[in-house]
Amino acid sequence: MSVLKNQDPELYKYIEQETERENKNFELIASENFVSRATISAMGTVLTNKYAEGYPGKRYYGGCEHVDKIEDLTRDRAKKLFDADWVNVQPHSGASANAAVYLAFMNPGDTLLGLDLSHGGHLTHGSPVNFSGITYQAEFYGVEKDTGRIDLDKVRDKAKEVQPRMISIGASAYPRDFDYSAFRDIADEVGAFLWMDMAHTAGLIAAGVLNDPLPYTDVITTTTHKTLRGPRGGMILLGKDGKNKLGVKARKSGRVKNMSEVLDSAVFPGSQGGPLMHVIAAKAVAFGEALRPEFRTYQKQLQVNAKHMADEFKNRGYNLVSDGTDNHLILVDLRNKNLTGKIAEESLDKAGITVNKNMVPFDTESPFVTSGIRLGTPALTTRGFKEDQFTEVVRLIDTVLQNPNDESTLKSVKEQVQDICAEFPLYDFVEA
């Protein structure tokens, strides 16, 4: 008998319902994935009890001898996975990792140049409603209207105009890869730090199926729960190119320190308290899984699946931002279908297909309505979906979008979704 069910049946019921939802739906949210049972297990351990402010060997609390080994193990695996010189595995989330980068490299009022949120960027890259846009002077580059791609000449012009202290690369809805070497040249021309937020593409980068930012950028942040398929969390990395040896002025003392020291201090005590040791342990599990050869096979497959899904949509007359994808996500512009992202998201949800509405570049709708939907392949590829299943996924989405208000269509699609899901079993447990 489940301990949780016995003690707290009300909570258990809700978790059971969410487990069933994940099992029975097409999960196409590009930022989500399904972690292994071992990863879930590590999160449900006594490690949640332990206070371990500081870093291995330099803690502010006693009794850290075991968690020290866990954090060291996690760091070693992450370094091996990305061929990194240094990592910090303590950020509670992607946003926390990014906050630490700002704290380390920027003074309030300094200028950041980042990708516009409405062109695929992220809130933490300077949005006016986020700390990054409130505390710092945010300037933006975007994508081109006709190609949906970033024009690096325009990024260079903008950088020369606004003279940023830091340039960010990375996105939450950009279907193409980045030319890090070209961004490096631009950053060098204007004397800016170059930061890559690889939250969405970390798994593909680890597997070597997308360009590697580590040799070109000064600092890299990521989430651990998207393509990387770990627990919810964040991480900061430095490449092996000697950047860590570069001195950065410490904010308070003015002492020149290594980048890694400045970043460590920016995480703790700069912006966080005690690390979540149970989550750090789960990161170790996920990184261990990512170091196996099957992980590369998985990343290649999710990329193949994304390209296949893009082609299937185009064959059915859908417009895609940038006309396709290099990574794990596609952005469908629904304007030629006379649909909004809001209507599409809601009707697909009723049919058991989970996506999110998303702004498309130069959108005329509000962020609550939008003209697009964003779809990603990481979660369903984890389930075992290949090209044939993604052909069906697109067929069923198209069926819904042709009849978004027809209840019998939605019901019939939902049954077909559940039949396909039943062939690819996911979680057969509620508690690990």
Ligand SMILES: Cc1ncc(COP(=O)(O)O)c(C=O)c1O
């Ligand atoms: C590019 C990018 N950076 C940062 C984040 C923030 O991650 P979190 O939700 O873990 O704070 C996201 C989340 O979607 C993201 O897409």
